[in-house]
Amino acid sequence: MMIHFPALIVVVPLMASFFIFAFGLFQRRVCFPLMLGTLAACLVFAAGSLWAVLSAGQPVHYYLGAWDPPWGIEYVVDHLNGLVLLALAVVCLLAGIYSKTMVEREVPVAKHAPFYALFVLQATGLFGMTVTGDMFNLYVLLEIASFSAYALIGMGEGAAPFAAFRYMIFGTLGACAYLLGVGYLYIITGSLNMADLRQILPPLYQSQALIVGFAFLIVGTGVKMAFFPVHTWLPDSYTLAPSSVSVLLAPTFTKVGAYVLIRILFTVFDPSFSTTLLPATQVLGWIAVAGILFCSILALAQADLKRMLCYLIVTEIGYIGVGIACGNRLGLTGAIFHIVNDIFMMAGLFMAVGAIQAHFRTRNAHELTGLHRKMPVTSGVLVICGLSVIGVPPTCGFFSKWYLLLGTIQAEQWVFMGVLLLGSLLNAILFFRIFERMYFEVHPDALHQRREPGTTFERAAVSEFAPMVVTAAFIILLGLFNERIVSGILAFAIPPGF
Amino acid sequence: MVKDLEDVVIRTASRILIPFIQIYSLYVFVHGHGSPGGGFQGGCIMAASFILMAVAFNLNMAERRLKERTNAIFCALGVFIYAGTGYLSFLYSGNFLDYGQLSHLLPTDPIKARYYGMAMIELGVQITVMAVMVSIFLDLVTAGKHEKTPEEDGND
Amino acid sequence: MNKLAALLVTLMVGGLLFYSTAFFPKWGDPKQPGSMHVSPRYIEKTLAETKVPNAVTSVLADYRGYDTMFETSVIFTAGIAVMMLLRRPS
Amino acid sequence: MTDFILSKYNYWIYVILIMIGFYGMMAKNNLMKKLIGMTIFQWSIILFYISIGSKKGGTVPIIDPSLHPAIRAVDYINPLPHVLMLTAIVVGVATTGIALSLLILIYRKYGTVEEDEILEALKK
Numbered sequence: 001m002m003i004h005f006p007a008l009i010v011v012v013p014l015m016a017s018f019f020i021f022a023f024g025l026f027q028r029r030v031c032f033p034l035m036l037g038t039l040a041a042c043l044v045f046a047a048g049s050l051w052a053v054l055s056a057g058q059p060v061h062y063y064l065g066a067w068d069p070p071w072g073i074e075y076v077v078d079h080l081n082g083l084v085l086l087a088l089a090v091v092c093l094l095a096g097i098y099s100k101t102m103v104e105r106e107v108p109v110a111k112h113a114p115f116y117a118l119f120v121l122q123a124t125g126l127f128g129m130t131v132t133g134d135m136f137n138l139y140v141l142l143e144i145a146s147f148s149a150y151a152l153i154g155m156g157e158g159a160a161p162f163a164a165f166r167y168m169i170f171g172t173l174g175a176c177a178y179l180l181g182v183g184y185l186y187i188i189t190g191s192l193n194m195a196d197l198r199q200i201l202p203p204l205y206q207s208q209a210l211i212v213g214f215a216f217l218i219v220g221t222g223v224k225m226a227f228f229p230v231h232t233w234l235p236d237s238y239t240l241a242p243s244s245v246s247v248l249l250a251p252t253f254t255k256v257g258a259y260v261l262i263r264i265l266f267t268v269f270d271p272s273f274s275t276t277l278l279p280a281t282q283v284l285g286w287i288a289v290a291g292i293l294f295c296s297i298l299a300l301a302q303a304d305l306k307r308m309l310c311y312l313i314v315t316e317i318g319y320i321g322v323g324i325a326c327g328n329r330l331g332l333t334g335a336i337f338h339i340v341n342d343i344f345m346m347a348g349l350f351m352a353v354g355a356i357q358a359h360f361r362t363r364n365a366h367e368l369t370g371l372h373r374k375m376p377v378t379s380g381v382l383v384i385c386g387l388s389v390i391g392v393p394p395t396c397g398f399f400s401k402w403y404l405l406l407g408t409i410q411a412e413q414w415v416f417m418g419v420l421l422l423g424s425l426l427n428a429i430l431f432f433r434i435f436e437r438m439y440f441e442v443h444p445d446a447l448h449q450r451r452e453p454g455t456t457f458e459r460a461a462v463s464e465f466a467p468m469v470v471t472a473a474f475i476i477l478l479g480l481f482n483e484r485i486v487s488g489i490l491a492f493a494i495p496p497g498f
Numbered sequence: 499m500v501k502d503l504e505d506v507v508i509r510t511a512s513r514i515l516i517p518f519i520q521i522y523s524l525y526v527f528v529h530g531h532g533s534p535g536g537g538f539q540g541g542c543i544m545a546a547s548f549i550l551m552a553v554a555f556n557l558n559m560a561e562r563r564l565k566e567r568t569n570a571i572f573c574a575l576g577v578f579i580y581a582g583t584g585y586l587s588f589l590y591s592g593n594f595l596d597y598g599q600l601s602h603l604l605p606t607d608p609i610k611a612r613y614y615g616m617a618m619i620e621l622g623v624q625i626t627v628m629a630v631m632v633s634i635f636l637d638l639v640t641a642g643k644h645e646k647t648p649e650e651d652g653n654d
Numbered sequence: 655m656n657k658l659a660a661l662l663v664t665l666m667v668g669g670l671l672f673y674s675t676a677f678f679p680k681w682g683d684p685k686q687p688g689s690m691h692v693s694p695r696y697i698e699k700t701l702a703e704t705k706v707p708n709a710v711t712s713v714l715a716d717y718r719g720y721d722t723m724f725e726t727s728v729i730f731t732a733g734i735a736v737m738m739l740l741r742r743p744s
Numbered sequence: 745m746t747d748f749i750l751s752k753y754n755y756w757i758y759v760i761l762i763m764i765g766f767y768g769m770m771a772k773n774n775l776m777k778k779l780i781g782m783t784i785f786q787w788s789i790i791l792f793y794i795s796i797g798s799k800k801g802g803t804v805p806i807i808d809p810s811l812h813p814a815i816r817a818v819d820y821i822n823p824l825p826h827v828l829m830l831t832a833i834v835v836g837v838a839t840t841g842i843a844l845s846l847l848i849l850i851y852r853k854y855g856t857v858e859e860d861e862i863l864e865a866l867k868k
Contacts, residue, residue, distance in 0.1 A: 011585070011594060014727055015581045064720040065597075070691070070692050137724070140831055144731055154842075161850045164846055172785075173769065183789065187679070208673065209678060534806070597716065613704060613705045633737060634732065661771065682800035683800065684818050693822040696824065697823065707807045708807075709805035718827055725830070729838055732837070732839075739845045740849070
């Protein structure tokens with residue numbers, strides 16, 4: 001049964017979304033348990049797939065429809081996407097638990113069935129994009145994940161439909177650029193399978209059409225990954241989305257985009273092509289550096305807590321970009337480890353902000369005085385995640401930034417190293433400003449004057465702070481056991497040719 | 499006066515045409531293996547017949563023929579048939595979507611089983627595409643105000 | 655101003671595309687890589703392996719049937735999304 | 745020179761369509777026109793894929809043993825791009841469907857689909 005896990009992790013949530021939608025129309029209450037059961041099953045499949053890869057020691061191949069690769073579609077689970085898959089499965093399950101009370105609050109009852117069906121389809125698209133070994137299949141799964149994201153964001157309040165529409169224009173532009181890139185690769189090589197392309201492409205590295213196709217692939221993936229110059233769709237759409245949706249999308253979608261970029265740069269194309277022959281990673285590095293500085297400063301300027309986090313997402317993607325740009329084992333280890341850490345960090349942060357908005361009824365960073373008294377758990381999780389984003393030792397953020405720094409030093413990219421340190425400093429200013437206002441400023445009148453008299457302060461539900469605590473625990477655990485993760489999994493996750 | 503005359507011509511013409519459109523759609527669907535056709539094209543033609551019904555008559559007619567809830571169930575049913583056929587090969591420890599394993603189920607050799615597997619797939623695609631096209635059309639046209647009968651809305 | 659910038663970007667992208675078409679194989683050339691590497695097997699083996707004369711249907715439903723399943727799921731996702739966004743709760 | 749044009753003009757057509765769609769998407773102020781530009785952009789990529797699959801002298805890929813005794817790949821055009829583009833067409837339909845429903849939501853909320861008017865309304 002274990003050999004079917006790579007296919008099951010995508011097909012089971014797909015089938016479950018049909019049941020959730022069909023039964024949800026009749027019996028609304030069946031949606032949440034079905035969704036939770038599916039995401040729990042996906043966690044089991046993800047863990048099983050990673051375990052199969054670790055015990056086998058080499059990538060696991062799964063031929064869909066029993067057709068061998070270049071003709072049929074192939075799923076490949078290796079150390080790299082096994083780890084990312086496991087992190088995605090954990091965070092999707094936590095986002096599912098978290099969404100119980102949030103959806104009751106934000107989504108009208110008649111729309112629960114389609115909402116949960118799209119929630120699970122979004123998870124399907126993410127898992128599929130991580131596992132697939134076929135370029136066109138990745139495009140189709142990218143579209144499933146994107147359509148669910150557009151619709152879920154469109155459910156938000158205020159200007160959410162407008163933000164979703166602008167995200168759709170940008171996202172479709174990116175997906176079409178990706179499709180055009182796959183078309184360029186197909187017209188030159190005739191194959192769609194990643195491993196097959198790796199064999200056919202080397203003699204063609206000089207042809208200009210290939211370089212243009214490579215550029216389209218990078219631009220398309222960059223849009224989906226919210227890389228610096230093409231990230232403008234992210235702050236509006238994730239801020240206005242319902243909080244259960246931004247908790248699902250923020251940690252996962254952009255990191256899967258980063259994984260796809262690593263897959264294209266170093267698995268489909270030879271690392272020597274991406275780093276030396278065509279200075280693609282150098283250019284990406286300099287853009288990422290500009291992105292880190294620009295977005296860290298913009299994050300400082302935001303009053304709205306959620307919008308501040310959105311700019312943080314783009315900064316973290318910038319760190320991953322710098323990791324890729326180093327072009328050596330250390331830098332890439334740091335980039336992959338940072339993808340996994342960032343999935344958990346952003347999940348914790350967005351869950352905390354969602355709970356604060358729901359119970360403290362504010363998102364303004366200046367009105368958080370006395371939060372620790374009313375919501376001790378949420379503020380505790382916010383502190384742990386903040387420290388991890390800054391990069392303070394016990395948390396996992398420190399270790400991934402440590403490898404990134406080592407990578408930049410080894411690659412003698414002193415500017416990259418400087419910007420990494422400066423970025424951490426800017427994040428430190430950002431978070432300590434919030435911590436200071438949360439814990440140390442005591443203005444009881446500010447608290448009462450804003451609160452309407454007579455509204456009781458209902459406690460955060462268990463289904464809200466349980467996932468938060470689990471995420472914070474994961475952040476600490478990843479930090480403590482980073483050495484085993486790096487030597488056990490990441491050492492083998494680096495594509496050959498480095 | 500002119501408005502009614504116009505309706506009469508369109509209504510009688512479409513009353514005659516709609517059944518043949520649906521038969522043609524089944525023809526295209528069934529001949530997916532031997533000639534250009536298949537689930538998608540057949541589903542679209544079937545959806546066109548329902549949309550013609552909604553345009554020529556009024557939304558109530560289309561609503562009566564294909565109620566909103568059954569349409570939603572058809573959406574899920576078609577894709578369920580598709581994925582279900584894929585799951586069948588798990589029973590015989592084949593990979594996902596491996597129709598060769600259907601030969602244990604159907605009294606044929608593995609190669610002919612692939613022929614029947616594809617027919618099942620096309621059926622699933624036909625149902626889903628038909629249901630979704632009609633559902634998207636009805637949603638966009640009424641902008642979500644299904645419950646109000648067209649008379650209140652002005653007979654558009 | 656915006657229109658001018660958009661025009662410039664479009665001309666640049668168009669120039670890049672025109673430049674790249676110069677390196678494509680001739681149109682309709684039977685020996686181009688696109689038709690030499692993977693597709694000959696689909697054409698020659700479809701009758702033998704799947705008894706379906708229409709090679710497009712056999713590739714669509716069998717060789718790459720998994721893509722088509724997700725394609726149907728894409729149309730299903732669009733159907734739910736439109737239903738969710740537009741339906742007014744009565 | 746004519747041989748060069750004859751062998752490449754189909755790619756130029758799809759490039760011109762991409763430029764039209766891309767310009768429409770970037771420069772138009774009306775959201776509906778942006779959507780039309782996006783659709784042109786998507787369909788031009790479909791045209792590009794289909795032109796990859798064509799073969800001079802090849803016929804529709806329905807294998808008919810009576811037509812040619814030996815089944816040779818040269819006699820039939822390449823079916824793979826046609827399969828891929830069926831998916832891209834369905835994705836195009838889905839994109840248009842969701843974009844139109846979002847547009848209806850925007851129109852219902854702001855009474856306009858002009859981007860600058862919406863941005864004014866947002867600033868208030």
